Amino acid sequence: MNQYKEIADRIKVADAVLIGASNGLSIAEGYNIFANDERFSEYFADFQRKYGFRSLLQGIFSNFTSEGERWSYFSRMAYHYSFHTKPSELMQALHELVKDKRHFLVTSNTDDHFAMAGFDRKNIFELEGNMGEIQCANGCHDTTYFSRDVIHAMLEHEEGMNIPEQYLPKCRKCGGAMQPHIQIDTNFVYDRIWRERNRDYQSFIETFHGKHLLILEFGIGARNQMIKAPFMKLAYSEPEAFYITFNKGEVYIPEQIAEKSMGVDGDLAVIIPEILKEYRQAV
Missing domain, CATH: 3.30.1600 (SIR2/SIRT2 'Small Domain')
Structure with missing residues (x-):
């Protein structure tokens, strides 16, 4: 089966979608905080x-x-x-893919691009804060x-x-x-919104315990365990969960969850719109 079609079909039948995202997704948008670009x-x-x-x-x-x-x-x-900045086509495509499903998003990105693309802030847990806020x-x-x-x-x-x-x-x-x-130093504050979203994250996982939970992980390297480790643990412990990791040049899936996982290596700016094409045909 076409890999993109399989992913689109899994989104369609999922009871809920849990999304994790880090710098690889921002880089695919054209915002590389690591580069002298x-x-x-x-x-x-x-x-x-x-x-x-x-x-x-x-x-x-x-x-x-x-x-x-x-x-x-x-x-x-x-x-x-x-x-x-304006919402990228990539982010708009991602929003369209999951907007009609129960979903929650966990990210270490601080650029606020998910909300700009239409994601409800109540469904976004920004682990490391937001550069558009001050403390x-x-x-x-x-x-x-x-x-x-x-x-x-x-x-x-x-x-x-x-x-x-x-x-x-x-x-x-x-x-x-x-x-x-x-999070630039130890004075980072965990404000009311941060604490609420953390509770919402745990509540989302509990709500869909035993359900068909699709876990999508975008641009998270193997060394970034803040999101990756809990996601892989969840994929292991939830019998009906399926885990898909997207990362250019670095796809890691542990043996313990290999049978209920998929790895996609490539440019997210290309991959996500292609999945959306298949999703529109499947709907």
Whole structure:
């Protein structure tokens, strides 16, 4: 059978679909936080010259000479990798594949692209936060804040690689610095939404215990166990579950679940639309 048709048929008959996604999916969209690519060079050339950064990720975990410079970097990141982006065809195709099924999504991506593509935020568990939100840099309280207006104001008044002091976000509780709500240090806060989605994730698994649960894993490398390990454990323990892992150049399936699994190696930007074609024909 055509592999894409088999996957489409499995989506069609599933009682529910559990989706896991990491950086491989973002890379297929054209957003590679590990690469010194055209996008990074276009928006961060000055930081490259000063610090020698060779990827967005390298800058995220680096020290800057001032808080204004730090927010110059982070505000560009939030704007060009999240706020000022459009839903990709890949993400729209993925949404269409599962929108009529009970589904839940677990991701370590922080770019908010799932919600932009139409996924309900109540069905998205962002394990490592969201770059479009901010939190107290000291972690003094566990509330997060949507930052679109703050980011736009900073970029509007950016001076070279610096944001003037009066436009820098300050914590409403302690008056200290703020930072993006992503896991860049031990001060990452687990806010009310994070805790709710974690409970929703567990509730989803319990709801479909013993049912035909289809587990789809997109762009998660073997070393990223945060999502992969629980997904493989679930595939092993659930008698009616089926596990499909998609990853370019690195497909890993342990022997214990090989009979109820499938691995797909290739470009997700091609694969997901092809599955959608088969799905439309099957409906």
